[in-house]
Amino acid sequence: MSEWIECKLGEIAFFSQGLQVPIEEQFTEQKENLIRFIRIKDITSNGQEPIRYIMNPGDRYIARFGDLIMIRYGTPGLLSDKYEGVIANNLFKINLKNETECYRKYIFYFLNQQSIQDHFMASQNSTTMPAITFTEVSSLPILLPPIAEQKAIAGVLSALDDKIDLMHRQNKTLEAMAEALFRQWFVEEAEESWEEGKLGDLVEIKYGKDHKSLLDGNVPVFGSGGIMRYADRSLYNFESVLIPRKGSLDNVIYINEPFWSVDTMFYTIMRKPNIAKFIYQFVKNLNLSSMNVGSAVPSMTTEILNNVPIQIPSDQLFEIFEERCSQLYLKIQSNAVQIRSLEKLRDTLLPKLMIGEVRVDV
Structure with missing residues (x-):
């Protein structure tokens, strides 16, 4: 050096x-x-x-x-x-x-x-x-370092970022496909015979908990802005839809792995099988920002969410929608896991490359 x-x-x-x-x-x-x-x-x-x-x-x-x-x-x-x-x-x-x-x-x-x-x-x-x-x-x-090594270092990190960006774009495409299917089935072709209900009929809305006592680990910890850190324990281990309680109210997240949710982010427990992906699409298409009850900080309440009106189709239609969407969401989840792995690799390499602890062939 x-x-x-x-x-x-x-x-x-x-x-x-x-x-x-x-x-x-x-x-x-x-x-x-x-x-x-x-x-x-x-x-x-x-x-x-x-x-x-x-x-x-x-x-x-x-x-x-x-x-x-x-x-x-x-x-x-x-x-x-x-x-x-x-x-x-x-x-x-x-x-x-x-x-x-x-x-x-x-x-x-x-x-x-x-x-x-x-x-x-x-x-x-x-x-x-x-x-x-x-x-x-x-x-x-x-x-x-010499300019050639600067370019080589940046090239390694850029390659990781390009792969991460590609997977993010793939996931946006897959999410758009799932949303198009939801709109076709449950918006454009909605039937008057479907039961009139409320969101609280389909999900139990739960408060997140403080994460400060958790040790570092591999479990994603979500706040209203997204992943905050990775911890050693989970708050819930099953398919869920996360809904912001404070902050960015429209940042609705679908999750199908063990996770922790902090107190700025509600999580949901499904009251029926085969409905989590439907609930995610339904809530994501609500204008949650317009339901804000906060003054200084945008805020949401369980009462507001529980009382959102919703048309409830048959259990059979929920099951068919689940079957059609499951492969899309499995690919999204697989990409998300790879994205986290690549981000961790990039963030581990970055400081080592900047001080010459890890060298790159020029």
């Missing part, structure tokens, strides 16, 4: 802040002379937010695909290189001074290390809104 160079990030990069744009100057449709406006919520929601557009202010504030964009406020340090457009003023772009000596994707992975993200959160300088400064980012020590 004698050829590796230790320096500060500010010695190899400079930073440019984004543009402040009033809400009335943001548009929801792309028209002539408009360009995409990239906000914090675009990055934190992984591209699920509706796109906004603004008048093109010129190249100074523009990021192109592959450019490193970092969040300054709220979730400081979170990074993306997958957006193109004008960045908002609570974001900033990391520009490399010499790209013949520094490889952008290597810097991207360096900054995505959990230790770096933890450092940003610990060193934030605001009591009201977590934030980081350019000084803080500039002072980060970094080890730089």
